[in-house]
Amino acid sequence: MRRVGIVGAGGISRTHADRWNQMPGVELAGFYDIIEDAAQRAVQRSGGKAFSSMDELFDAVDYVDVCTPGTAHIGPVVAALEAGLPTVCEKPLANSVADCERIVEVAERTGTPLFVAMVVRFFPQFAKAKEVLDSGAIGAPGVIRTVRSGSFPDSGAGWRKGLAITSYYADFAQSGGVLLDLCIHDIDYQRWCFGEIERVFARGMMFAGKEPKDHALLTVRFANGAVGHIEGSWSYPRGRFATRIEIAGSGGLIEWDSRTRPPVEVALEQEDGSLASSGSSPTAPQHDPYYAELAHFVRCVEANEPFLVSPYDGLMAVKISRAAIESLEKGKAVTIR
């Protein structure tokens, strides 16, 4: 039985804890948070114990899962790596390029496994699109377009209301707005599909003074000459979240849209004569992307194999997101160095 401890009891920690609790051979040891109440609440809903210090948690676990805000990744991640504990780090690897470089340096020096949770690579439709691309079915890379657009993440669920993370997202200087928090998924995915990114040009609302609303449209150029387009938004009307994939190659096209008709639709006539309808697209539990990424982490650590996402990938995603923010500030294309 492997024991895992979560550092940071905010938003994403609940998602991770649920998956750890489902995973055979893994036990959730508990939580540490600088806000003791937050750790206690997380324990009440997800189990384990509330640790009073990070060291106490490190002493009790085999793996560390860092779910603090991006600005607070470096402390627990570096400490866990130095302690020789295989570590999951929620995305972004860190909010600054300097922090990322330091983390990558520590990971390399200590040789402790560090997995950056770029979960989009584990979404079955995104993984399958990459697999089809790699099979050669659509020829050489040409144009890749992805969308990740919804409303500001403040009240998607009741339990989320009032969490410190909400004001963190709204403070773009902290969270980096959609470019660093949301588009980073697409930057990583597109880079995974088409290879290194050479330059980015961004337009968006990050500096438009409309916080917490944000919206960005990015164009990227890959080293192989191909191009990419990314839309990320916290300005869509509530309930209209959408993700999309479109990959055009020299021999074909791949498309997927989260808003096409779901495989399960429920339409129920209400007593007042109105219609209540809902849709879902269920997958087997092991294909849930959060479960899949954490199971991948355990499998690779146990087999001593490299992760699908390397610390360097995590660094590059932040570097490119930061370059996009710089492009927005300067009104120019920014070359990735």
Added chain:
Amino acid sequence: MSDIRIGMLSFAHMHAVSYLHFLSQMEGVAIAGIYDDDYDRGGRFAAQCKAPYFRRVDGLLDQDLDGVIICSENALHAPLVLESAGRVQGILCEKPIATTLEDGQAMIDRCRETNTKLQIAFPMRFAPPVIELKQQLDMGVLGEIYSVKTTNHGSMPGRWFVDHKLAGGGAVLDHTVHVIDLLRWFWDTEVEEVYAEVGHELLHPGLGIDDVGLLSFRLANGVFGTLDTSWSRPESYPTWGDVKLDVLGENGLISVDAFEQNLQVSSEEDGKTSWVNWGSSGDEGLVADFVDMLRADREPSVSGEDGQRALEVALAAYDSSRRGEPVALPN
């Protein structure tokens, strides 16, 4: 009331077939003749609509015409407009207006000097889903407008469209002008700055012209957006391409897919599944508007200047791509 007499100048651009189709269904419109530098092609369409075929433009312009519709290769718009100006009341010229701003300006100037009405063929202004969007925007339902994400994807058209001399450019020129025209029309604004990533032979090795374009622009009204002009729909795709517009504002989002009214048709003969559009064609509204302009002797609803502004943006996109930086538009 006598018939409005229309001459068709060239069927090099396939839109001519659609324009002819809708013209021939209209009351009070006569196809006075067809000119085409391709004898076979011109003769075929002349026979189809029982109109005389002319080997020379001059011969057709002698037929007491009210208007001409020019669907030649892009580079030949200018000579055909210059020759027709002053001999007809109005000209409907396929987009883009020309391949260079000099040609476009010469066409506008000559038409003004000869009191000839010059209309550019932007049929998307007449597509009902787009008109619905325009009405919603005019009502202000979105509140403050933030951004507009657009695509005008297509299949690679081949033929003269990929010959730089005749087309003037590839996917970027072909597919920038429609959407840019719509945005100018929606908000009575201009493109202030454009940045572009242009791809040559990315999707069609050996093509010899650009087949990918991603434009990122800012409009004078403060709205920013992008436009994908790529010829990224393969032969095996169910349709030729798309025109999609996502307009985001403080109150929400309006998404338009102008060609989404389709039957899905699976054909053993075609060996694939196709989307067969049943929506109202913008081409129908376009030619009806042109005929109405001739009949009412009014100003064109889409002018030569509109064509020139859209061309300017496409050419600036190429310029931006060469320079690797955003380009400011002159207006």
